[in-house]
Amino acid sequence: MRNNSGGVIQRADIGQLLSVLTEKGYITIGPTLRDNTIVYDEIESVQDLPIGWTDIQAPGSYRLIKRDDEALFAYNTAPQSWKRYLNPPRIRLWKAQRTEGGGFTVDPEDYAPSKYAFIGVRACELKAILIQDKVFLGGYKDPCYQSRREGAFIVAVNCTQANETCFCASMNSGPKAESDYDLALTEIIDEQRHEFVVECGSERGEEILKELQHRPVEAEDSQRVDERIQETISQMGRSMDTHRLQSLLASQPNHPRWEEVAERCLSCANCTMACPTCFCSTVEDVTDLTGDHAERWRQWDSCFTMDFTYISGGHVRSSVMSRYRQWMTHKLSTWHDQFGVSGCVGCGRCITWCPVGIDITEEVAAFQNSHSQKTTNSVEK
């Protein structure tokens, strides 16, 4: 951890960050405007950033509005997280070819290391990457994920505003990136300045900073960063009460709330696809028309699909109720058993990108409330 080194970069010089990273062979991925949203895609220069735009998110709703400044990073989260770069939606695992004489050869896929620089990783997203590290690198090391993750240069950007659907503060995963980044930026805009306070989190980060025009960090700079972070915390639109949540959800498989939420749930799988920690996939074997060539592919899957639990004899979770319960209980309860952390980082994507606006914090509150009512009742008795 090298949080003590850093600097302040002026708005006019921030473009150097992208050019230096590009010179070093990184593919720079960052926020950019597309389809009325701010998505993460390949960017070449500061001009590709969503200059002066911000997002207004609410359950089942997202819109962009113009700000009255020229901020580069004054939005919250893109519709999809960085996971599509680290764990691509669809990859080939191997291919096989029939040979003369009735045999066959198998060619495993070669995952050449990729060099991505992620520009604008939010604290909640960084935590999600660390969670996916546990999944893909914890025991068995997934070669595709590993090839992408190890080379990745992470430029975190601390949130200087929060959205209606944000609740990272209550999940202890933001709004400030604390570690595991190469560089962390905080954008400071006021009447006098438009600059970026940079903290280095790695040697690689320090080396990059050295090549950028910057001045040393003064006490006032750090103070301004702290103020922005405090302001962001106060703007959090939502919160989740995680107190005893792990055991509460595990003990409530027949709670009537599950049926209520299933009435609304579309089982469309949007929440799991948008979630930065959801990692499930399915594997498909394909053969061509001749039958001489076969391939195995891995593709994102979701616990909301029927095929997800299809085994001989039928589907294990045929009701939508059981599928929603599985998702939420895994995310907030059994995830702790499996990985030692919560599966939720409070980014709010499942709330914004649910077509009918189901709100996981509201669902948790319903469980917490009915539990506290029961406790109160039993005390009264």
Added chain:
Amino acid sequence: MKARRKPKLAVWKFASCDGCQLTLLDCEDELLAVADVVEIANFPEASREVARGPYDLSLVEGSITTPHDAERIRTIRKQSKFLVSIGACATAGGIQALRNFRNVREFLSIVYARPDYIDTLPHSTPIADHVFVDFELRGCPISKVQLVELISAFLGNRKPNISSHSVCVECKLRGNTCVMIANKVPCLGPVTHAGCDALCPSYNRGCFGCFGPKETPNTSSLSHQWSNGLSASDRDIVHAYRTFNAYAEAFKKEATTHEP
């Protein structure tokens, strides 16, 4: 392997526009490969030559709308080892199933000079209402990729990789932004069967539901959101569900609920 008899493929047409069977011709690059591995025994769109049954794989396009066709599909079933219905007409009754919601006799009297010449059934129905169907390929029209996958799977004696989850999954895999949430466009994607690779949302249009209902579709919740969040009227909802798959159970039920 190579020496074994080529399986016989037959393509049959019922009430339909031919678009689905033309998907086979539209395979272009793959078409020669298909012709290499199967004997195309009956495919009037491609050749007048007809080989006699039985057939190993029958692809059936179109819906059943006449007493004659109701008989014909039974004969075809008897001659086919595997029977796969292809397209919205064959799997749900098609656009012509809109007549199922009215009295077909009235249409006949309006449209035809001599209605007594017309021998038609009151309803346009899917193939599976008449005979056992081994597999259904959805879509209006079907997807070329899925058709080739179906034939490859049939030849490889394996289950085709065809998912019945939502179009939303395809949008997310492609990296599309949700048009319903970001653009406030009514979209049937959350209740619609995947297969088109999210064609319309990829061009910023809402899904039209060409592939019919997905597994466990929650149409009432989606309609609720359309009315409350997108100001859709009951009429809009009826129109959205009453298209190519109007007679598919989930869509039929939802539209009926919102009828005046």
